[in-house]
Amino acid sequence: xxxxxxxxxxxxxxxxxxxxxxxxxxxxxxxxxxxxxxxxxxxxxxxxxxxxxxxxxxxxxxxxxxxxxxxxxxxxxxxxxxxxxxxxxxxxxxxxxxxxxxxxxxxxxxxxxxxxxxxxxxxxxxxxxxxxxxxxxxxxxxxxxxxxxxxxxxxxxxxxxxxxxxxxxxxxxxxxxxxxxxxxxxxxxxxxxxxxxxxxxxxxxxxxxxxxxxxxxxxxxxxxxxxxxxxxxxxxxxxxxxxxxxxxxxxxxxxxxxxxxxxxxxxxxxxxxxxxxxxxxxxxxxxxxxxxxxxxxxxxxxxxxxxxxxxxxxxxxxxxxxxxxxxxxxxxxxxxxxxxxxxxxxxxxxxxxxxxxxxxxxxxxxxxxxxxxxxxxxxxxxxxxxxxxxxxxxxxxxxxxxxxxxxxxxxxxxxxxxxxxxxxxxxxxxxxxxxxxxxxx
Amino acid sequence: xxxxxxxxxxxxxxxxxxxxxxxxxxxxxxxxxxxxxxxxxxxxxxxxxxxxxxxxxxxxxxxxxxxxxxxxxxxxxxxxxxxxxxxxxxxxxxxxxxxxxxxxxxxxxxxxxxxxxxxxxxxxxxxxxxxxxxxxxxxxxxxxxxxxxxxxxxxxxxxxxxxxxxxxxxxxxxxxxxxxxxxxxxxxxxxxxxxxxxxxxxxxxxxxxxxxxxxxxxxxxxxxxxxxxxxxxxxxxxxxxxxxxxxxxxxxxxxxxxxxxxxxxxxxxxxxxxxxxxxxxxxxxxxxxxxxxxxxxxxxxxxxxxxxxxxxxxxxxxxxxxxxxxxxxxxxxxxxxxxxxxxxxxxxxxxxxxxxxxxxxxxxxxxxxxxxxxxxxxxxxxxxxxxxxxxxxxxxxxxxxxxxxxxxxxxxxxxxxxxxxxxxxxxxxxxxxxxxxxxxx
Numbered sequence: 001x002x003x004x005x006x007x008x009x010x011x012x013x014x015x016x017x018x019x020x021x022x023x024x025x026x027x028x029x030x031x032x033x034x035x036x037x038x039x040x041x042x043x044x045x046x047x048x049x050x051x052x053x054x055x056x057x058x059x060x061x062x063x064x065x066x067x068x069x070x071x072x073x074x075x076x077x078x079x080x081x082x083x084x085x086x087x088x089x090x091x092x093x094x095x096x097x098x099x100x101x102x103x104x105x106x107x108x109x110x111x112x113x114x115x116x117x118x119x120x121x122x123x124x125x126x127x128x129x130x131x132x133x134x135x136x137x138x139x140x141x142x143x144x145x146x147x148x149x150x151x152x153x154x155x156x157x158x159x160x161x162x163x164x165x166x167x168x169x170x171x172x173x174x175x176x177x178x179x180x181x182x183x184x185x186x187x188x189x190x191x192x193x194x195x196x197x198x199x200x201x202x203x204x205x206x207x208x209x210x211x212x213x214x215x216x217x218x219x220x221x222x223x224x225x226x227x228x229x230x231x232x233x234x235x236x237x238x239x240x241x242x243x244x245x246x247x248x249x250x251x252x253x254x255x256x257x258x259x260x261x262x263x264x265x266x267x268x269x270x271x272x273x274x275x276x277x278x279x280x281x282x283x284x285x286x287x288x289x290x291x292x293x294x295x296x297x298x299x300x301x302x303x304x305x306x307x308x309x310x311x312x313x314x315x316x317x318x319x320x321x322x323x324x325x326x327x328x329x330x331x332x333x334x335x336x337x338x339x340x341x342x343x344x345x346x347x348x349x350x351x352x353x354x355x356x357x358x359x360x361x362x363x364x365x366x367x368x369x370x371x372x373x374x375x376x377x378x379x380x381x382x383x384x385x386x387x388x389x390x391x392x393x394x395x396x397x398x399x400x401x402x403x404x405x406x407x408x409x410x411x412x413x414x415x416x417x418x419x420x421x422x423x424x425x426x427x428x429x430x431x432x433x434x435x436x437x438x439x440x441x
Numbered sequence: 442x443x444x445x446x447x448x449x450x451x452x453x454x455x456x457x458x459x460x461x462x463x464x465x466x467x468x469x470x471x472x473x474x475x476x477x478x479x480x481x482x483x484x485x486x487x488x489x490x491x492x493x494x495x496x497x498x499x500x501x502x503x504x505x506x507x508x509x510x511x512x513x514x515x516x517x518x519x520x521x522x523x524x525x526x527x528x529x530x531x532x533x534x535x536x537x538x539x540x541x542x543x544x545x546x547x548x549x550x551x552x553x554x555x556x557x558x559x560x561x562x563x564x565x566x567x568x569x570x571x572x573x574x575x576x577x578x579x580x581x582x583x584x585x586x587x588x589x590x591x592x593x594x595x596x597x598x599x600x601x602x603x604x605x606x607x608x609x610x611x612x613x614x615x616x617x618x619x620x621x622x623x624x625x626x627x628x629x630x631x632x633x634x635x636x637x638x639x640x641x642x643x644x645x646x647x648x649x650x651x652x653x654x655x656x657x658x659x660x661x662x663x664x665x666x667x668x669x670x671x672x673x674x675x676x677x678x679x680x681x682x683x684x685x686x687x688x689x690x691x692x693x694x695x696x697x698x699x700x701x702x703x704x705x706x707x708x709x710x711x712x713x714x715x716x717x718x719x720x721x722x723x724x725x726x727x728x729x730x731x732x733x734x735x736x737x738x739x740x741x742x743x744x745x746x747x748x749x750x751x752x753x754x755x756x757x758x759x760x761x762x763x764x765x766x767x768x769x770x771x772x773x774x775x776x777x778x779x780x781x782x783x784x785x786x787x788x789x790x791x792x793x794x795x796x797x798x799x800x801x802x803x804x805x806x807x808x809x810x811x812x813x814x815x816x817x818x819x820x821x822x823x824x825x826x827x828x829x830x831x832x833x834x835x836x837x838x839x840x841x842x843x844x845x846x847x848x849x850x851x852x853x854x855x856x857x858x859x860x861x862x863x864x865x866x867x868x869x870x871x872x873x874x875x876x877x878x879x880x881x882x
Contacts, residue, residue, distance in 0.1 A: 021589050021731060030657060032588055034776040129586070135732030137586025145471055145570070145578025148462050149751035152614040215472060227816065244820075273738065276714055281710035283736075290462060290749035291576030295724075297733035308731035325766025347539060 002035040004318040004428035007067035007117045009089055010079030011044035011051065014103055017307025018077060020053045022314075025271070028312070033318055041067050068092045075317050077310060078102040087111055090126070094118050101313040102305060103130035106195075109204035112211075112218040114347070116331050127313035131284045132205045135159060135305030135413050136298040142212040142286070143333040149288025151213035155268075155432065158205040158252035160280035162228050164188045166246060166265075167278040170236045176229060198227035199248065199263045206263055207252035209284070211228070212258065213252060214343070216336030219222055222344040226264035234237075235357060237425060238398045239267050242355075243384060244431065245275040253433070258345035266433040267355050348407040351430035353382070356401070358416065359423040360386070360396035366421045367397060373419075377412040379404040382436060394423050400431065443476040445759040448508035450530055452485035452492065452501075455571070458748025459518060459755075466752070466784060474756060476763055482508050491620045509533045516758050518751060519543040528552055535559050540762070542754040544571035544747060547636075550645035553652075553659040557772050566767055568684055568754035572722045573646045574599060576746030577739040578753070583727070584655040586773040589756045590729025592654035595875065596693035596709075599646040601721035601742045602637035602796030603669050604707065607706075608719040611677045617670060629721050639668035642706045647704055650725070655700065655784070656691060656775030660805070663785040667705035675869060676798060680708050680837045683796075683824060685872065686716040690872070699786035702704070706821065708796050708872040789848040794872035797842070798865040799857065800835035801827070807862045808838060814860075818853040820845040823877060835864050868881035 005024065008293045010168040015146055022029070026336045029178040042055055043064040067073055068089065076093040078100060080086050086107050093100050098118065102108070104245045108115070108131055119126045123305050133156075157163050161183060168179040180197070183189035207220040228248050244267035268275050273295055282300025282310070285295045299305040320326040362365040371381060383400040399407040401409075409428060417424035447463065449456055463470070463480040466637050470478045483496055484505040509530065517534040519541060521527050527548050534541050541547070541560065549572055551554070560567045567760035570580045574597075583592070597658045598604050602624060609620040621638070636642050648661045669689050683710035694701040714736055718724040723741025729736045740746040761767040782828055801807040814821060824841040844849075850869060858865035 017731070025589055025591070025731075028591065028656075028775075029589065031775040031777055032771070034770065034771075102753075135587075135729070136735055137582045140581060140586045141578045144757065145581045145753055146576075147756050148470065148749045150466070150469065166500075199797055242488055260454055273714075281543075288576070288749060290458070290466075290745040290752075292746055294577055294737070294739035296735070296737055299733045302733075304731040305733055308587065308589045308729060311584055311731075315588050319769040320766065323766045323769040325761065325764045326771055328760040328764040332471070334472040336472055352800075416648055438641065 002119055002200060002322065003038045004033070004035055004075065004321055005040035005384045006037050006075045006193050006314055007041045007043070007058065007070065007073040008039070008077045008078060008079065009043045009064045009067055010081070011042050012079065013303045014306045014310065015044070015079040016041070016053055017303035018079065018310045019055060021307050021311045024312070025414045029315060030267055033322065033332045035322055037314065037318055041070065042340070056153060064089055066299070068096060073098060074321055075099045075101060075314055077314065078104060079310070083110060087115070091118060094122050094124055097122060097124060099124045099317045101310055101344050101383050102125045102126065102128050102315065103310055105131040105201070105204040105208060109207040109218060112208070123326065124332055125317055125320065128208070129313045129316055130306050130309035131282060132208050133298070134300040134302060134397040135284060135308045136284070137295050137309070138284050139211070139212065140408040141294070141296060142209065143329060146286070146288045146291060146294070147333065150285045151289045152289055153253040154209060154213055154286040155211060155274060156202070156206060156284045156299065157247055157274065157277050157282055158250050159202045159248060161201070162248040162284070163194060163277065165197070166228060166236070166248060166279045169231065169233050170240065170245065173233055173237065175233055194401050197229045199225040202248060202250050202263045204272050206252065206261065209250070210252050210259070210261060211332045214254065214338060215332060216338040216343070219344070222261045223243065223260045223263070228265055232427070234396065235429065238357065238396070239339050239355065240387070242400055243270050244268060246343055246429065247274065249432065251298055260350060261347050262347060265429050267406055267429055267433070269433050269435070273349065279423055294315060326333040329420050348410070350406040351403050353428045353433055355431055356399040356413070357427040358397045359392070360397045361393070361421050361423065362395050363421055369419055369421060370397065370416055373415045374412050377408040379408060379412055392423070400436070402436065443763065444472070444479045445476055445516065445762055446479050446481035446514045446754055447516045447518060448482045448484070448511065449518045449520065450484045450505045452483050453520065453665060454744045455747045456483070456485070456520040456663070456752065457492050457494055458518065458744035460496060462748050462752045464494060465775045470752070470756060473597055473750045474759055476759065477542045478755065478759055482512050483512065484508050494659040503817040505530055506568070509537060515538060515762055516540045516542060516755055518755065520751070524827070527575070528556070531556055532559060532656070535563050535565055538563060540758045541567045541732060542751055542758065543567065543569050543768045544751055546572040546642070546645040546649060550648040550659060550661045553649070564767065564793060566758055566761065567772055568758055569649070570754045571747050571750035572681065573649050574725060575741040575743060577723060577737050578750070579650070579725050579737050580653065582649065582735070584739060584770060587727070587732060587775065589632045589728045590731045592695065593692040593730055594730045595649060595650060595654055595692070595725065596715060597643070597647060597725045598688055598715065598718050598723055599691050599741065600637050600643045600689060601723055602630045602634060603643070603689040604671065604718065604723070605721045606638070606861060607669060607677070607689060610672065610674050611681065611686065614674055614678065615674050616674055621720040640666040643689060643691050643704045647693065647702065650691070651693050651696070651700070652773045653700060655695065657772060657779040657784070660785070663702045665703040665705070669706055672706060673868070675837065676870065679798065679837070680796065682826070683841055684711050685709060685871065686711055687717065690873065700784050701786050701791060706870050708870055708874070710874050716843045736867040743774040756759060762785070767796055770835060787849070791847040792844050794844055794874055794877045795842040795850055795853070796872055800833070801838050802834070802864065803836050804862055804864050810860055811838065811857055815853050815858045818849040820849060821854055841877070843877065
């Protein structure tokens, strides 16, 4: 039987999962490939740490170069994370004519265009299913399954840490700090959670999904990003009272001329299937012009789900090695990538529905003053509630608006923050609710 | 620019969608393929019927053989449905060395093994993403995305007609006959709905999904099938009261030795994400040993969603034609298909939870007699309700059981039906509720 040889660089959590699958599912993988998928070598700086899989000592090395320089290795799997060293290893693998599998979304978002260009020049492939949503085959779905569609819009819950924290805050009414601490204990959040909770990781993944959706170059800078670390549980409760759930959504939408590209806490209707995505689960809700809406949902992280995606990529590359056909599917779905940046709609041009919360001093006429300013900026109110719950000597006024322009909203809120009867800053979140668009009261 | 030529046999609903996509998305498809995907010919017996797309007259023919015999055509798309003629056309296309795309689940379920063998012998491919769940890329997900997994279980809502009828019955409390009539008016059910409502269409699709899940030959006969046409809205209401929804589920599960293969109305917990799949939507909830549960959800039928799947297949085959690599992914996911039949668990061996409804005459001691018989067969009760609602001089007793063996259930219900204090037949449905398994009262 023929064999395809795989070298794994990075024997951490995901690396361990990949090694386990290559060993434990060897027979299944051979049945699928018609050849043996061989774990040829595993490199990691730390070879002593106990791991949940036994690897013959002679396959282990502390020097990645032993994989990169081994002419017998066909596919290199990069699982060390980070930017510089990972990039160097991938470029070295490409240079030596090896195909590459990576789960490194940060690297792809920052340097993906260069890496893909280098691979194309050398005639090798880079596969990255594991970079977005772990075990959910969303890359495959966008690049091949929905290939006959123009993608109209895509909503993603792409970061399990944030979704776990928001679920805990929403269901238990606890603070962000408490929920984060619980997530850290449960192993869903890192000691330094910034990359997750500030929305950066979600933006990395959205950059990849946007490229696949539109057949455009990766463009991380185009994405407006706001995280969840300043969320007040009060707003999750008010969102609930209006029939919404608050999620950290990655959103992109093509209006035919420009595309939206944004990551921020977003209110979605309770009835929307995305509001059922709770805990550490991930989901992508994508609308093609032919398919209509499609949801893919599952575990977006963790050892074995992510390893499943890595090994599906290894198998795919191995199939190309066995039968020819390398490069049959371009990495971003199209042979000619569009330049992305000219197409982006600036956040200030966004037109959507908003949730506002003002901390009003308990004096008569506050609502009139606030709504007067909103009216001056063409912002009309779909619903309002002024509850008796006093917070720091103020009473919250909560509003849901009809469609308004982001630039107008920012100007109006700046004016409102200057009113003596409110305690700044005004809080605002964006809403995705198709039923709100048309109605006006 | 190079070109790949496509002939479409069957210019009905899906055929029209495919023709529209090949024409309207021609530029997008060319960007993806790096070659032109050309609609070369369209065959249909009726060329006069008005359609939502304009096709140059010279591309139209009433004779399928003009496509089959055209040496310039690379890919033949079969969209006429039915068994015999469709099979003849596909075999003729294979014989002439053409690759085939079909949406014909009935044909695949009945004759798929022979067709796949004929294609393999001739070195051509048969693709069938559109045969299951319309625009949802479930074939791609099982065959490639989850390729590193052993599939542990799969639940499918695979027939939009049935799901629409059940949703209407559940939400409006109307009868099956009323809901069917509404579905026919809304265009979700055929004039003769038997293939849908008796579960046959769902079984066809499950046969395909099982083959892909296990890398086994297609085996329609292995599947136990029960439809929805005898459902009483009373049972949907009682299911709700116990916290369940009733869905027509396709179920397969691998216990490591044998696999379950069944299609029947099933109670699932209200909180399960599959219970949110309402109206004509389709969904597949599949658990791989590495990925854990994954959900794919979307429109399972209709002109454009189904056409999207057909065209994604055309593109995939065209990529193999352009770059080599035909046969790189075996049609059922594995190069060596397992024989399926020896692995099937007979329905009588099934161990699961049950919902029972007995029509009890309003006399003392009924519950004691019924539960006595159940106890004799080792069937223990998790919950019971005896409501005052009188139906035809009887009072319904509804029970939820702990895990029981199907053969025991059938025997016990046969005994209960002979009691003078109940009005036969006893109604029973199976429950899929992971939380019920362990608890006992």
